[in-house]
Each structure stands twice: as C-alpha cells, then as structure tokens.
Amino acid sequence: MIVLQICVLLLVGATGSAVVLVRVPSRQLIVMSLFGLMLAIMFAVFQAPDVALSQLAIGSVALPLMTLLALVELGKKKKK
Amino acid sequence: MSTVGYVVAAWLFVIGAYGIASSRHLVHLCLCLAVVQASTYVLLAVIGYRPDAPAPILIGIKPDAQTVDPVVQALMLTDIVVEATVLALLLSLIVQIDRRTGSVDPDEVDLMRG
Amino acid sequence: MKHPWRTAAFALGAAGLAGLYLAACAGIPTANERPSRYGQLVNRLALAQRHVTDVVTAVNFDFRGFDTIGEEYILFVSVMGALVLLREAYQKTERDDEEDARTPRREAGPSEAVQLWTLSMTGPTIIFGLYVVGHGQLSPGGGFQGGVILATAPLLIYLADEFKTFKRVISYRLVEVAEAVGAGGYVLIGFLSWFDGEPFLTNLFPLGQTGTMTSGGMLALINLAVGLEVAAGFIVLLHAFMQSSLHDPKSKEKS
Numbered sequence: 223m224i225v226l227q228i229c230v231l232l233l234v235g236a237t238g239s240a241v242v243l244v245r246v247p248s249r250q251l252i253v254m255s256l257f258g259l260m261l262a263i264m265f266a267v268f269q270a271p272d273v274a275l276s277q278l279a280i281g282s283v284a285l286p287l288m289t290l291l292a293l294v295e296l297g298k299k300k301k302k
Numbered sequence: 303m304s305t306v307g308y309v310v311a312a313w314l315f316v317i318g319a320y321g322i323a324s325s326r327h328l329v330h331l332c333l334c335l336a337v338v339q340a341s342t343y344v345l346l347a348v349i350g351y352r353p354d355a356p357a358p359i360l361i362g363i364k365p366d367a368q369t370v371d372p373v374v375q376a377l378m379l380t381d382i383v384v385e386a387t388v389l390a391l392l393l394s395l396i397v398q399i400d401r402r403t404g405s406v407d408p409d410e411v412d413l414m415r416g
Numbered sequence: 417m418k419h420p421w422r423t424a425a426f427a428l429g430a431a432g433l434a435g436l437y438l439a440a441c442a443g444i445p446t447a448n449e450r451p452s453r454y455g456q457l458v459n460r461l462a463l464a465q466r467h468v469t470d471v472v473t474a475v476n477f478d479f480r481g482f483d484t485i486g487e488e489y490i491l492f493v494s495v496m497g498a499l500v501l502l503r504e505a506y507q508k509t510e511r512d513d514e515e516d517a518r519t520p521r522r523e524a525g526p527s528e529a530v531q532l533w534t535l536s537m538t539g540p541t542i543i544f545g546l547y548v549v550g551h552g553q554l555s556p557g558g559g560f561q562g563g564v565i566l567a568t569a570p571l572l573i574y575l576a577d578e579f580k581t582f583k584r585v586i587s588y589r590l591v592e593v594a595e596a597v598g599a600g601g602y603v604l605i606g607f608l609s610w611f612d613g614e615p616f617l618t619n620l621f622p623l624g625q626t627g628t629m630t631s632g633g634m635l636a637l638i639n640l641a642v643g644l645e646v647a648a649g650f651i652v653l654l655h656a657f658m659q660s661s662l663h664d665p666k667s668k669e670k671s
Contacts (some may be wrong), residue, residue, distance in 0.1 A: 235310040242321035247329040259309040268347040268355040271556035272472040278563035292393040295661035323426035358471035371455035372471035387494040394501040
C-alpha cells in the first residue's frame, strides 16, 4: 500500500511539472487533464472518495472545456 | 510516505510558481496557478491520511473506529470547487485583456495604458 | 517588470520558501503519530446526532454549514463575474457578424459513432448525477460532485450536435432561475431556523432513519440546493464561454 502511495505521489509530481513545462497552452491542456486524473487517483488511494469524485468531475470536464473555449476565443482574434 | 507527500507538495508549489514567474502566455499562467493550488490538495491528503484506516463513510464500521480525517477532506472538496470557478473568472478576464490590449503575453500587456 | 528581474526575484523567493518549508516540515507530526481530535469527534457525532453516514458531507453541509454558504457564494459570484466579462466580449463581436458568416463553422460535424455514443450516454449521465446528489449523505458524493456531473449532460448533447441544439436543450431562462433558487435556497433554509427561535441553520426537520435518502433532516435539503446551484452555475458558465467563442452568427437572438 505504501509503495502504491509513493508511486502515485511521484506521478502527481511528475505530471504537475509537465503541466508547467509544456509551454503551448493547447498542448498543456491535454497534460492538465492527465494531471487531474492523477490527482483523482491519488485521492482514491488516500481514502478520500468524495474528493476523488469531485476532482474527476472538475478536472476532466469543467476545467479543460472552459480553457479550450477560452483558447478558441483567443485564437479567433489572432486570425484577423 | 508522509515525507514524500510533503516534498511533492512543496515541489508542485515551487514549480507552479516558477511557471507563473516565467510564463509567456496568460492561459499557461492560469494552468500553472492550478498546479500551485494542487499542491495544497497533496498536502491536505497526506495530512489527513491514517495508515490502514477506512474512508470516513460510516457504513459497516464501528462508530468509534478510527477513519481517515473527514475534516481535511471537506476542506479539499471546497478547494477543488473554488479552484474551478476562480479559473473560470481568470479565463474570462484573459479574454477581456486580449480584447483590450491585443496580447496575451504578460510582458506585453500594459493595462495602465488603458 | 522585465523577465530576468522577475526570474531573479522568483529564485530569491523560492530559496527562502525552501528553507522555511523544510524547517516547518520538521515540526509536522507524521500521519500515524497523532489522530485529529476534531475528526474523531465529528465521526461520532455525524452518526449519533445527524443520522448521516458520509461524514464529509456532514461536515460540509451541517457542522460547517455556514462556511459552505460562503463557498457557494464564491461560486455564484465568480460565475456572475465571468458572465459579465464575457457578455461584453460577446456583444462587441456582433459587429463582425458579416465576416463570420462567410466562414461557417463545423462543416463536417461529428461522426455517427460520436453521435450515437454521446446521445446514448446523456440519459445515464443525468441519472447518475441525480443519484450522486441524492445519496450525498449516505455514500461518497453530494451536491458539489453531482452538480458537476449533471452539468455535463447537456454538454454531451453539444458534442453530438452543435451549439444551437445545446441552447435549445438547456432553456437558458430556466437555468438562470435554477441557479438563483439554488443559491438563495441555502440561505432561506438557514433562515427557517429563526422562526423556531433557534440559531441560523439549526436543524428543524426530523432526522429520519439512518441509511435512507431522507435521513439528515435539513442537511438533505441543503444538499439538493447546492446540487441545483452547482449544476446551473456550470451550465451558465459553459453557455457564456460557448456564446462568446462559438456563437452562431445566423441566430440574432439575445439572451
């Protein structure tokens, strides 16, 4: 169990760093959803099912979608 | 395990802050802010955890049995929902900044110019 | 501030933080050293006094119910803020309608496989969202999580078709009303206690039998109000973002 927890924590750290280091926002978004998934797994491993559920809903739906729509809006401006 | 958790939380905070300081795109900056906020989740999850204790769902366990700390979980829940809405507000601010100044690079945006 | 200076300032701050953090970590008790008294107390009270089995929901909506009002209004206010900011953006683009009309969006449309899958998942998503909201006091879940799940159901319809269909399905006026009812309902439920001479948010309703959907008294009602508020809030938010970024120039209606 402890090994699993340490692995998940390290994965969270690694994907979190990846989110920062990917500089193109549209690509960063994909890494961000992966990071959200890792966080959800971490909550599940640390016996927090309520939080895992809400992270899953926010991290996989609300957050990437809003960012994507904002990026579409910004891109529309650029084309002109 | 706790030590690893604390280190990962600190690491996420620092790398997120680094991303904010060195960002060249406001949307990138926002997502870095989300990483900084995620460091608090890691910290709280590790603090609340008790080895071999069940989740705080009191079905099929004794009322006075030790569970994982429910109070920090309630804090994390609040944190996550607020993160999403704050991010929405920031993103719409970015859309506005882009409209007014025509740029999303924090170095080029000069809001005082109006 | 210019870029190199900012990096230097950051390096200074990070070094200071690293030192302080390591010093602080030395003092934090490790997980198994000291159980949290408050957590243990809440565990005992949730079952005995509130007939609620999910302690996290009990903390959020009952023991710390007043704080959750604040949280709900953070959500409400940032939805409102985003709406105000994006609405102005949207109105400004209307001048560019003619230019936009020449470049129609989504010529291809989603494939039939996507349509079949998303449309057939819409029903189960709504049921699952209602289930998560309704069983908030019994199993993991509650208003916040279930609300977001409910808000994804119309999104699936958007994925299967286009923004116009999304708008037709959600009935924007109703969603706005639902958001207001959800946000105001929480406070109004709290005021109910005053009629009985009790402090704000004191439970007045029968607690019901532990393990049933009606257990928890006022907590169950608050849970529903929060579910409504979160679901409606997220739909309003997504609608605003879609309106601003992919609005269909042919439909001139203002919402």
